[in-house]
Amino acid sequence: MDQSTIVSIASETIPPKGEWKIDQAHTNLSFVARYLMVTKVRGRFADFEGTLHIGETPEQSSVEVSIDAASIQTDNETRDEHLRSPDFLAVERFPKLTFKSTKVEQTGDTSLRVTGDLTIRDVTRPVVLDAEFEGTTKGMRGDTRVGFSATTEIDREDWDVMWNMALETGGVVVGKRVRIELDVQAILQTGATA
Numbered sequence: 001m002d003q004s005t006i007v008s009i010a011s012e013t014i015p016p017k018g019e020w021k022i023d024q025a026h027t028n029l030s031f032v033a034r035y036l037m038v039t040k041v042r043g044r045f046a047d048f049e050g051t052l053h054i055g056e057t058p059e060q061s062s063v064e065v066s067i068d069a070a071s072i073q074t075d076n077e078t079r080d081e082h083l084r085s086p087d088f089l090a091v092e093r094f095p096k097l098t099f100k101s102t103k104v105e106q107t108g109d110t111s112l113r114v115t116g117d118l119t120i121r122d123v124t125r126p127v128v129l130d131a132e133f134e135g136t137t138k139g140m141r142g143d144t145r146v147g148f149s150a151t152t153e154i155d156r157e158d159w160d161v162m163w164n165m166a167l168e169t170g171g172v173v174v175g176k177r178v179r180i181e182l183d184v185q186a187i188l189q190t191g192a193t194a
Contacts (some may be wrong), residue, residue, distance in 0.1 A: 014191045015054045015146045016135055020186035022065065023145070028183045029067065033156075033177030041079070045097075047071035052146070052186050058106045063114065067097040081102040087163035102126070109132075114150065120159035127152050129182070146189040153179045 030044040050065035069091040072083050084091045101116035112131040117124050134147035155176050164174055 008009075014028070015052075015188065017054045017056055017060075018053060019189045020052040020146060021184045021189055022048070023187050024048060026185040028039075028181075030181045030183075032179040032181065034168075034177070041074055043072060043074035043080075043083075045069075045071050046073055047164060050099075050184075050186075052184075054149075058104050058112055062101045063099070063104075063106045063116070064101070065099045067099075069095055069097050073170070088161055092155055099127075118154070121161065122160045125154075125158050129180075139187065146186050147187070148182075148184045148186075150182040150184070151180065153177055 005128040024047070027048075028044060029048055030042060032040050032042050033042045045067045047068035048065060048071070050063065053064075054064045055061045063110055069089045072080055072089065072091075074080055074083070078122040083089055086093070089097075096119075098119045099116050101114050103113075105113045105115075106115050112133065114129040114131050116127060116129070118127045129150040129152045131148055131150035134149055136144065136146045139145045157176055157177050164176075
């Protein structure tokens with residue numbers, strides 16, 4: 001890679017412009033929701049694809065992700081089947097969740113704010129991700145890789161995911177708020193502009 005094409009955020013090196021494919025094997029798209037008001041259930045999606053389009057500056061960059069809704073996993077098959085049902089993701093009717101950024105802003109030396117449209121059950125709403133650039137490195141086979149982490153919190157009812165049950169002790173079975181936690185690794189594609 002031509003080092004003269006790399007720019008920096010503070011002392012950190014950011015990727016050269018080009019197209020980066022999200023590496024599913026080294027990326028984690030996870031979520032956390034409150035259960036019975038006293039504990040948290042963690043889950044993730046196992047099947048997805050996405051692309052980072054890196055521009056000359058962070059503001060000229062974008063990201064697109066498509067997620068297989070049926071690949072949801074919480075390490076409990078009964079719960080996973082319920083999450084796939086019409087009560088939650090309704091995966092037979094709505095097989096994909098998608099995110100497409102609409103704006104990227106640099107907010108600190110290595111921090112970014114990524115605004116975009118999140119679609120669940122064919123309902124599209126804007127969300128804002130607080131992202132962190134984690135660095136650029138070489139992979140085991142000599143490919144160029146980049147890492148980002150990001151978090152946000154959504155109200156699932158904004159996407160018509162309404163199922164719940166009241167508890168005798170007060171409160172509900174499943175919290176409305178869902179925290180999304182992303183750890184993304186992407187690989188620079190052959191022929192990308194450096």
